[in-house]
Amino acid sequence: MEADGFPVLRCALCIGGMPVKDQIELIKRGVHIMVATPGRLMDMLDKKMITLDVCRYLCMDEADRMIDMGFEEDVRTIFSYFKAQRQTLLFSATMPKKIQNFARSALVKPVTVNVGRAGAANLDVVQEVEYVKQEAKVVYLLECLQKTSPPVLVFAEKKQDVDAIHEYLLLKGVEAVAIHGGKDQEERTRSVEQFRNSQKDVLVATDVASKGLDFPDIQHVINYDMPEDIENYVHRIGRTGRRGKTGIATTFINKTVDKSILLDLKHLLLEAKQKVPPFLATLQSESEKYLDIGGEIGCSYCGGLGHRIADCPKLEALQTKQAQNIGRRDYLAHNAADW
Template identity: 40%
Template structure:
C-alpha cells in the first residue's frame, strides 16, 4: 500500500513472555525458534501453562490470536509416536479452518519423528479418507459431521484418545453442529483432556462445557482489538451509493488484500460486478457456491491472485487469511460481536490493519452504540475527501491448477523444482503452492503466467506429464 498521510499505522514490536519459560523439550523449543515462535501471544501465555499441566481448559480467543499453538503444543507433548492410533482429535467449524489447523500442527510437530496428522472434512471424497485411516494417524482434525460419519462407519477408532479440542465452538454451534459435537464427544474416552476455544460464550457453549469438561480452568482475555494496530474509519454513505463508495475506498487506499462484508448473496454478486467494471479484481464467497468453487476462490485470494474478496458473514465463518490489509463493512452490522469478528481479521499478530465502514445517516446511532459497547471513539471522514487512483487494481500473482495432488504423491517441492529447474523461473517469481488430495495450486507472478502454464504443460513433475489450467 502506498505511503499516504492516512495510511496504516506502523507495526508494533512483538512482546510477551518467551516460549523458553515453558516446560518444553529442547528439541521443541528449537523447532519453535526456527518457525519464528519467539514470544507468546496473550492467549498462549495464559493457557499453555494450564494445558501443559493437564487441566481441562475453557479459553475465549478469536481466530488469529495464536490459539492453534495453545492447544497443539499440549496435545503433541502427549503423543506416543510409535503407536499409529488416534490420540488427539480437533473439531473445527469449516474445512478451511481444519486445513489451516492441520498444517500448523504438522509444522509444530517437526520436533518429533513421523507424526501423522489427518484431516477429515465434508466436501472431500470419503474413500481416500477411509484408506488413510486404515494406515493410521496420531492426530485427526475435522468437521463434526464428517467425523461423526466415520464414527458411525466404524472407520474412526478413538479408544486411544487422550486429548479432545473444540476449536471455535461458537461458530460450530452457529452452523447447527450441536448434536454432532455431542455425539463425537460421547464417543471419546471419559478420561481425557478437553480444551475448548470460543470467541463468544452463548448458551450452547456453556452447555457443552458443563457436559464434557472436568473441573476446567478458564482463560478469558479482553477481546477488544488493539487500537494502535487496527485503524477504524467510518464514512457516511446512503444505500444507493454504497457500491460506488467501495470502489472509491479501494482506489484511494489501494490495499493488496481486502475482505469486504455484505449482508446478502445478491449484494455480494452486485459488488463484484461493480468492482470488476472499475478494473478491480474481485471474487465472491457466498453460500450458493459448490465446494470446488469455494476452494478455488479461497486459494486465489489466499495466494495473492485476487486483491478483493467479497463475502457474507456466514460464508466467511472460520476463514483465516494471513496478511489481510483491510476489511470493508459495506453495511454496518447491529451486533458489536459481529463487528469485532469482522474487523479482527486484519491487524493480526504484529501486523497493522485498516477497517473501513460505510454507514447511512440513519446508521449513525447504530455506530455510536457499537463504539460505546466496544470502547472506542468512531472516526468519521468525508468520502469526498478521498483521492482515488483509477488505475486498475490487479493482483501481483495468478494461479495455476495442476491435475494431481497428494494421492499422486506430489509435494510442493516437486512443483517448485519443476518451475525453478527446467522451466527456468526464479524462486521470487513463484508464490504459494498448495497441494490438496486431487489438485495442486501454484501462484506465479502475473507477468510470467502464460509462459509458466506452457512450461508446466510441456514439462514433467515427478517424471510424468501433468494437465494444467488457469483458475
C-alpha cells in the first residue's frame, strides 16, 4: 500500500496474557486501528490509559460468541466511552435471536446484511458424518487423517481430550500441536504459528480455534466430538472450504450425543444437500412436522433447524441458569443482611 502512495496503517494488539506496558508504548506512538479483547480494553479505559474520544468505528467480530459468553454488559460499557457518533459493525456466521435482540437494543436503527442464510453451512465443505463408538474414536482418528493431505484441524470438546489426542498423535509419529484455554498465550501463539507456517500438519483444539483464526488452506476438519450446539458445528466446519476452495469435514457421532443436536445436524445436512447417513435419516421427533411454520424455519432463538423454540435446549439451559442465579442472589443478599 505504501508503494501506491497510501499511508501506512499502524495497528495495536491489546489482549490479556501479554504485558500492558508494551501495548501502551505502541499506542502512545499513535495508532489507526486497535484490535482488542473486551477485558483488556475495559481495563485500559477504566485506568484512563487510552480514550475513545476520536474513535469513529467499532467492529465486533464473532459477535454471537461474544454475547454468548456473557460479554454483553462489557460491550455496553465500552460503548459508553465513545464521545461522538460512531458506526458499529457486528460480524457473525450465525445470527441467533440473542444477537438480534442485542443489536436492536444497543444500536440505532440496525440494518442486517445476510450473505446466504445466517447459520447455514458453507456449501464448499463436503460434510461426512460417521458413527464411531466412544472407545474407538482415537484409533479411527488416524484412519481419518489419511483422507486428505495436511493441514488438518481436529476439534474436541474438553481440554483433557485435546491433550490426550495430541499425545496419541505424537506417539504415532504425527506432527501435531495443540491449543486450548488451559495453555498460556505464548504457547498458544507458538502452536498456531507453527501450524500456519506448515511446520506442523495437525492442530488439535477446543472451540478456541473455531472462530477468529484464519487458516486459508485447511484441507480437512475433524470433529472428534460433536459440539453441544449447532452454531459451533457451523463455525468449526467453516475453517475449511475458505476463499473459494473446497474442503472436507468429518464428524464422529454416537449414542452419547444429545438427540436434539442430531436432529439439527440432520436438517443442516439436508439443507446443504449433503449425504445423510442412515442412522441420522431414521431419527425422527414429534415436533419435526412443525419445523416450517409461518415462513420461519427451525428455532428462532438459536437457529437450529431440527427443532422449534418451544423445544430449544439452549433457551432452556439459559432459563435454568437465570433461575439459579436469581435464587443464589436472593440467598446471598439475605445472608449479607444478617451480617
